[in-house]
Amino acid sequence: MSHELEDLLKTFEKKGINRRHFFKLMAAAGLVTAVGIYKAKEFSSNAKGKIVIIGGGAAGISMAARLNDWLDEPDITLIDPSDRHFYQPGFTLIASGVYQPDEVWRKQEDCMPSGIKWIKDSVAAIDPNKNQVATKNNGKIAYDFLVLTPGLQTNWEKVEGITQATLGEGNAHSIYDFEGAQKTWKALQEFSKTGGKAIYTDTYTKHKCGGAPKKICLLTDDYTRKQETRDKADLHYYTASKELYDIPFFTPRLLKIYEERNIPINLNVRVKGVDTAAKQVHFEKIETVGEQKVYTPFIEDYDFLHFTPPMSLPTSYVKPD
Ligand SMILES: Cc1cc2nc3c(=O)[nH]c(=O)nc-3n(C[C@H](O)[C@H](O)[C@H](O)COP(=O)(O)OP(=O)(O)OC[C@H]3O[C@@H](n4cnc5c(N)ncnc54)[C@H](O)[C@@H]3O)c2cc1C
Numbered sequence: 001m002s003h004e005l006e007d008l009l010k011t012f013e014k015k016g017i018n019r020r021h022f023f024k025l026m027a028a029a030g031l032v033t034a035v036g037i038y039k040a041k042e043f044s045s046n047a048k049g050k051i052v053i054i055g056g057g058a059a060g061i062s063m064a065a066r067l068n069d070w071l072d073e074p075d076i077t078l079i080d081p082s083d084r085h086f087y088q089p090g091f092t093l094i095a096s097g098v099y100q101p102d103e104v105w106r107k108q109e110d111c112m113p114s115g116i117k118w119i120k121d122s123v124a125a126i127d128p129n130k131n132q133v134a135t136k137n138n139g140k141i142a143y144d145f146l147v148l149t150p151g152l153q154t155n156w157e158k159v160e161g162i163t164q165a166t167l168g169e170g171n172a173h174s175i176y177d178f179e180g181a182q183k184t185w186k187a188l189q190e191f192s193k194t195g196g197k198a199i200y201t202d203t204y205t206k207h208k209c210g211g212a213p214k215k216i217c218l219l220t221d222d223y224t225r226k227q228e229t230r231d232k233a234d235l236h237y238y239t240a241s242k243e244l245y246d247i248p249f250f251t252p253r254l255l256k257i258y259e260e261r262n263i264p265i266n267l268n269v270r271v272k273g274v275d276t277a278a279k280q281v282h283f284e285k286i287e288t289v290g291e292q293k294v295y296t297p298f299i300e301d302y303d304f305l306h307f308t309p310p311m312s313l314p315t316s317y318v319k320p321d
Contacts, residue, residue, distance in 0.1 A: 049144030056080030060149035065113040081122040085111040095175045095184035096219040153314040160273025170276025172305040192224045195232025196303025203308040204240035238266045
């Protein structure tokens with residue numbers, strides 16, 4: 001394998017694609033992990049320095065493992081407060097009854113590559129001028145190189161009427177939360193018995209897995225079909241985007257699937273709030289008329305709601321002391 005990769009790299013270099021670009025392409029194709037296993041030492045480096053990684057999710061743990069392999073004398077500290085490492089794509093599968101909740105998490109300590117120093121804490125501030133981070137409980141930690149992998153934060157409070165703690169109230173659910181996914185599965189089973197109007201929404205910000213809100217909608221369709229209650233379920237999908245999916249290769253097929261499954265799609269709509277007592281979603285349709293944006297509020301009743309919270313980078317702590 002090592003010769004094969006070296007030959008491949010040389011061939012690419014002859015074609016004007018350098019190693020850095022090659023690995024970018026491999027990463028985009030999801031192949032870099034496979035190469036990393038075989039070729040770790042091919043890219044070893046005797047560079048020295050203390051590396052601090054913020055966040056031990058999928059990105060932080062894989063970055064720590066890769067750097068640990070590549071460096072001759074790794075000095076890597078990973079900071080993350082969570083004692084559990086979640087496989088978040090599994091949340092969709094909990095919510096559709098495919099996975100049990102315990103199948104989607106491991107103890108963080110069991111996921112930590114050997115040799116990595118884990119500080120179980122949160123970073124409260126970064127001072128790039130002094131090359132140090134301030135943790136909540138472990139003081140300041142200096143670094144030579146800083147890797148930021150804190151994921152996306154879910155901003156529940158940006159949906160009026162919703163809090164993370166009260167997810168599920170008024171049958172308003174979200175799989176973007178471990179507990180929320182479990183409540184969604186219970187509610188989905190109940191909904192398949194009672195039937196009614198189900199509303200599914202995404203959000204106007206970048207969000208983890210653009211597919212997840214669409215998947216839970218289609219999984220409801222699938223589940224109610226299996227329960228032979230699909231005719232009682234009236235499913236509707238609302239997206240904040242101007243199209244259902246922004247990857248042209250997939251869009252036509254996805255549109256066809258939604259059409260075949262009789263799920264109307266509403267474009268350019270944002271969720272402003274949810275009245276969980278009245279079981280109503282407060283939407284806003286955003287249209288561009290000439291140079292102007294026109295905002296039209298409207299309300300929809302629901303029996304079952306799956307919504308996606310707005311998300312953002314957790315960057316509030318990136319500021320000098
Ligand atoms: C419902 C759902 C379905 C999904 N489905 C898919 C799918 O089908 N396919 C797919 O490819 N992806 C899917 N994803 C997306 C995928 O799970 C994420 O892209 C991935 O988990 C991101 O990894 P990450 O390491 O960047 O962030 P995370 O896994 O979120 O990890 C971030 C880590 O940073 C830590 N952290 C945050 N702030 C601080 C701080 N201040 N100090 C220290 N540590 C901090 C957190 O504790 C956390 O452990 C899905 C996600 C969800 C929620």
